[in-house]
Amino acid sequence: MISAYTGTQIREAEKPFLADGVGAVLMQRAAYGLANTVVHELRGRGRRLYGSSVAVLAGKGNNGGDGLFAAALLARRGLRATALLTAGAAHEAGLAEFRRAGGHVLALTADNIAELAAAAAGADVVIDAVLGTGAQGGLRGPAGALLERLAQTHPGLVVACDIPSGLDADTGEVNEPVLPADVTVTFGAAKAGLLADPGADFAGSVHVVPIGMEAALPEPALRRLEAQDLHRLRPQPVRRSHKYTRGVLGVVAGSERYPGAAVLACRGALAAGAGMVRYLGPPDVADLVRESCPEVVCGQGSSAEAHVQAWVLGPGVDESAGDQLQRIRDAAATGLPVVADAGALPALPRILAPHQILTPHIGELAALLAGYGVESDRARLEGATLAAARRGAALTGATVLLKGATTLVAAPGGTVFSQSEATPWMATAGSGDVLAGVLGALLAQLSGSATMDHVPRGDRWAAIAAMAASLHGRAGAMASAGGPVTATAVARAIPEVIRHM
The missing domain is CATH 3.40.50.10260 (YjeF N-terminal domain)
Incomplete structure (x- = not known):
């Protein structure tokens, strides 16, 4: 490290x-x-x-x-x-x-x-x-x-x-x-x-x-985090593991306008080793998820009734998706670890907790800070990303993963991680949805894992988020190999990166 x-x-x-x-x-x-x-x-x-x-x-x-x-x-x-x-x-x-x-x-x-x-x-x-x-x-x-x-x-x-x-x-x-x-x-x-x-x-x-x-x-x-840290922290199934002990992730994502975000989040989660992924969303989006990811269990029920260890909330959800926003409210109220994309923010409470991880890019962080009454000129934030990420975590009480060329993860207690393995070719639609799925899978697998025992309790959520950012960046660099890359290709490269840790 x-x-x-x-x-x-x-x-x-x-x-x-x-x-x-x-x-x-x-x-x-x-x-x-x-x-x-x-x-x-x-x-x-x-x-x-x-x-x-x-x-x-x-x-x-x-x-x-x-x-x-x-x-x-x-x-x-x-x-x-x-x-x-x-x-x-x-x-x-x-x-x-x-x-x-x-x-x-x-x-x-x-x-x-x-x-x-x-x-x-x-x-x-x-x-x-x-x-x-x-x-x-x-x-x-x-x-x-x-x-x-x-x-x-x-x-x-x-x-x-x-x-x-x-x-x-x-x-x-x-x-x-x-x-x-x-x-x-x-x-x-x-x-x-x-x-x-x-x-x-x-x-x-x-x-x-x-x-x-x-x-x-x-x-x-x-x-x-460096490669040896990822190797030490990564989830590792044991001989008698099964799909429920491997981590069950709930995903509330996608809408009529952005159905692909749900598919990409689920692909990221599956690639990062989640034992099971449960998707909740509109029937048309669920059909697309089933077709693309037959391993995912799909439904249209309430988040409150789902048996999961962590949630991914918000990728591809717009403000007109009332049912999805209600599912996000219900999921956030369960107290389980959460990955919250920008689409989830309207449905989240104002004061959050460290196990709730926000994943904005700089423009979304500017809008978030403005909602807390903080001057949030985007250009000024881009010139001081470390201070911006820390401010976001301090105001919300959540862990903030600020996506960018260098991804910063700031915990409300002051801990900050910085990861920079990604290639500029990853600045492409859907890349952040894959990251949300990867992070959700790691939360589901690691939130109660003994592999995190040596990480100070106040730093664990930020460390898991930094691990996801590093894994995602390495996968993108591998899939790109110096040229254009799609979000789907990034997800496909994740198992190979994990094998090479």
């Missing part, structure tokens, strides 16, 4: 080491890890080290020092190294070491922005070491103009030192201009802002370099 922290948490953990006089040691470890990553990336691109060039954009603080020390190491390995000092001054020891290694130094002024931007753009590697995790806001003046020009020229390989300059380490919010990185080498631990949108758009792949202060870190601000 990847644990991510705010910049404040990292700086607090570093304080005892700095007080003990080992700050220089931490910086050397960071620089060594940064330089090694640059070497690895160059070799992975088929480039020789000797004769390649590196330009380090160095601010005046410790982030600039990390970059200068790393560039000095690279110069000693045969790279032509240039330092562009963005604030006139620079980290004294780092600059001295860079000069000793034979590096060339240029100072940025208002008069040479174009010249220095061209010099940096022509380098094989650009290291962004201008601002670190303690910076507030973005770059202005010549430094801002330099980064803006570089962002427009798209240099060959950009490596961010700890965090791309202008990106908020705590929230993932972006203060333009920001130079998009191909790789971010971050020190001690991942920063929360690197794993949340829009920050993840600018981070590239994230490499964590341990520097020796990790044992002092507190509880993380954000977590990300």
Whole structure:
């Protein structure tokens, strides 16, 4: 599991080491890890080290020092190294070491922005070491103009030192201009802002370099499940399991306008291993579900009378579907775990519980927050998705799974997971309905399972939702294989992903 922290948490953990006089040691470890990553990336691109060039954009603080020390190491390995000092001054020891290694130094002024931007753009590697995790806001003046020009020229390989300059380490919010990185080498631990949108758009792949202060870190601000976590948490039938012990899921989905949503939710649930799926809905939709998924037990009765362990509510349900909305009200009142798509929201109570998981995209979350009297401009929420997901969970009392390029899962108690396995090709109709079915199946199988015993009780619902998001994303990437994919294909790939966990 990847644990991510705010910049404040990292700086607090570093304080005892700095007080003990080992700050220089931490910086050397960071620089060594940064330089090694640059070497690895160059070799992975088929480039020789000797004769390649590196330009380090160095601010005046410790982030600039990390970059200068790393560039000095690279110069000693045969790279032509240039330092562009963005604030006139620079980290004294780092600059001295860079000069000793034979590096060339240029100072940025208002008069040479174009010249220095061209010099940096022509380098094989650009290291962004201008601002670190303690910076507030973005770059202005010549430094801002330099980064803006570089962002427009798209240099060959950009490596961010700890965090791309202008990106908020705590929230993932972006203060333009920001130079998009191909790789971010971050020190001690991942920063929360690197794993949340829009920050993840600018981070590239994230490499964590341990520097020796990790044992002092507190509880993380954000977590990300990895493949080994999915393997450990996944439902696993035993020899005497049967369909009822495997988890029975109820599905209230679909309407005359959107009948396919019910089919896709049921397919997702079956693919994710539910022992039985019971569908409740209009006769015409039920007929379509039977034809597409003969394993599903269909009916038109009341949710209150159904024997299930969890519910999927709302995919494809519009406000004119009165009978379906009543079934949603009855299902929510059972107290069982619930996956609630946006179509279910009009029928749900205002105050919910952590075992009720809402699955909005950003536009649906904006509408939800507006219903609670919160200013909810969509563009503003897109610029601060981590804060938006947390706000939604705090206001509703539910667990909120915010769908997006990076899917965030926020529990009302403050726990947040971030999953980013999906491919952009999954931005297609019906993909969210499959996700709802997958999540519902996992809730039905895991809500009382001993495999969740080691997960803190307050985090369990969010962990199951994060598992569903990861499984769904991996299935989509497998089904896509780099090209277009349908929601049906995503559902079909889910068993294969589970087999390969």
